[in-house]
Amino acid sequence: MMEKYNKLSDFLKKFYIPSYVLSPDDEADDAEAVPSSPPESPIIVFINSRSGGQLGGELILTYRTLLNDKQVFDLGVETPDKVLRRTYLNLERLKDDALACKIREKLKIIVAGGDGTAGWLLGVISDLKLSNPPPIATIPLGTGNNLPFAFGWGKKNPGTDRSSVESFLEKVIKAKEMKIDNWHILMRMKAPKKGSCDPIELPPSLHAFHRVSPSDQKCLAWSCSARSKWSWNKLAQANRIRFEFTKGSAKHAYMRMDGEPWKQPLPLDDETVTVEISHHGQVNMLTTQNCKSKSMYDQSSSTNRFSDDEDEDDDSSVDKCEEEFRKFGAADTFKISNDL
Numbered sequence: 001m002m003e004k005y006n007k008l009s010d011f012l013k014k015f016y017i018p019s020y021v022l023s024p025d026d027e028a029d030d031a032e033a034v035p036s037s038p039p040e041s042p043i044i045v046f047i048n049s050r051s052g053g054q055l056g057g058e059l060i061l062t063y064r065t066l067l068n069d070k071q072v073f074d075l076g077v078e079t080p081d082k083v084l085r086r087t088y089l090n091l092e093r094l095k096d097d098a099l100a101c102k103i104r105e106k107l108k109i110i111v112a113g114g115d116g117t118a119g120w121l122l123g124v125i126s127d128l129k130l131s132n133p134p135p136i137a138t139i140p141l142g143t144g145n146n147l148p149f150a151f152g153w154g155k156k157n158p159g160t161d162r163s164s165v166e167s168f169l170e171k172v173i174k175a176k177e178m179k180i181d182n183w184h185i186l187m188r189m190k191a192p193k194k195g196s197c198d199p200i201e202l203p204p205s206l207h208a209f210h211r212v213s214p215s216d217q218k219c220l221a222w223s224c225s226a227r228s229k230w231s232w233n234k235l236a237q238a239n240r241i242r243f244e245f246t247k248g249s250a251k252h253a254y255m256r257m258d259g260e261p262w263k264q265p266l267p268l269d270d271e272t273v274t275v276e277i278s279h280h281g282q283v284n285m286l287t288t289q290n291c292k293s294k295s296m297y298d299q300s301s302s303t304n305r306f307s308d309d310e311d312e313d314d315d316s317s318v319d320k321c322e323e324e325f326r327k328f329g330a331a332d333t334f335k336i337s338n339d340l
Contacts, residue, residue, distance in 0.1 A: 005035075008066075014040040015169060017071045021100050024090050038102035041173050044087065044134075045072040046080055046121060048113030051141040058160035059112055059141070066165060075117065081124045088130065107134040108172060108286065112158075114142020122283050126182045135177045135284035139168065151178070152288030175286035178293065184280040187253075187264065189273040240278040247271050 005016065018034050022044075045063050049056040063072040073083055094100035111121045118138045125133050140148035140155055149155040153171075158164055245253060245266055253275070255262040266273050287293065 005068075011166065011169075012066055014173065015043045016068055017042045017044070017103060018099075019068060019070045021094065021097075021103055022068075022070055022087055022090065024086075024093060035099065038099055038106065040106070041108060041169075042103045042106055043067075043071065043108050043110050043169075043172065044083070046075055046083075046109065046111045046113075046117075047072065047139075048075045048117045048141065050076055051113040051117060052157045055157055055160055056112065056141060059139070059158070059165070062160050062162060062165050066162065075113065075120075080111075080121050081127070084124060084128060088128070105132065109134045109136045110139060110168075110172065111136060112139035112141045115144050115147050117142070118147045122180075122182065125283050126281050129281075133284060135175075135286045137172050137175060137286040150291075150293050151285050152291035171288050172286065175288055176291075177284045178287045178291070179282045180285055180293075182280040182283055184278050186276045186278075187273070188276075189267055240276065242277075243275040245273040245275075 005013070008016065013035065016035065016039050020034075045067070047056055047060045047063070049060055052059075060072060060074055073080070088104075091100055091104045109121065109125075111118050118136075121136060125136065138148040138151065138153050139158055140153060141157055145155040145157075158168060247268075250266055251268070253262075253264040253266055253273070255264070255275075
């Protein structure tokens with residue numbers, strides 16, 4: 001391990017994390033590569049090896065070649081909640097270690113996968129409720145790649161060679177942080193006498209979906225979490241909002257999360273089905289200079305990119321990239337009638 005570290009370029013050493021910081025099973029010894037000074041931008045890398053065809057597996061090999069292979073994780077082998085719990089428990093154990101403390105302070109996370117994989121990581125970070133949560137950079141390795149696109153990391157699957165990875169890491173060093181909202185969604189209904197109420201379509205941004213009370217046969221309740229890339233206009237002004245569907249009003253509930261559909265069957269014999277959306281804290285994203293999202297705390301940028309009076313059909317100058325962003329942006333397309 002020491003030999004590998006010594007052969008790394010000065011640039012790659014900026015991201016290197018020694019093994020003993022990551023796990024209590026790897027105690028520092030003479031053979032361990034321990035930097036004399038804290039790395040400038042220490043990272044933990046999560047890659048979904050099943051995303052992007054063969055690209056996920058190739059990307060894992062490249063990152064493990066360039067860095068400490070123990071700071072690069074295959075999400076098909078080990079879940080992020082397990083990895084991060086173990087890492088932060090170990091960092092707490094090393095609270096008197098100066099190098100470990102600096103790494104904890106500067107730690108960043110890179111996640112490679114589709115929107116579902118990225119949403120999974122964001123949900124885990126939110127659920128851990130860390131005092132200093134690490135910001136997250138997203139590598140577009142899925143099909144939609146809406147989340148990486150929104151924060152300037154692009155929509156196309158990346159190259160997996162050394163040059164491409166180093167180019168991405170250069171952007172990570174220069175990236176800025178932006179807070180995004182995390183929403184908790186709860187749907188409550190009675191178990192139907194016939195048929196199933198499992199979702200027909202589920203957005204990838206919902207990182208978890210499970211029955212809250214599986215032993216309760218009279219009432220079913222599901223909970224999940226979603227991310228909002230921008231403020232949701234009127235919804236952003238409320239901490240919690242609740243919808244009710246009365247008996248027989250509809251066979252399905254149609255909702256959209258970050259532009260993705262959620263089609264949910266409703267039991268016909270239930271008096272009332274409720275959907276509750278509540279604010280569930282914030283997480284930090286890393287953004288590039290090409291970031292399309294705008295923070296509500298950034299006074300230099302407008303939060304309403306498309307005005308009500310704008311005639312988009314007559315504007316032939318809107319290119320494909322801008323149009324893609326417009327379709328995806330929840331805050332720009334969500335409008336409430338002035339009559340309400």
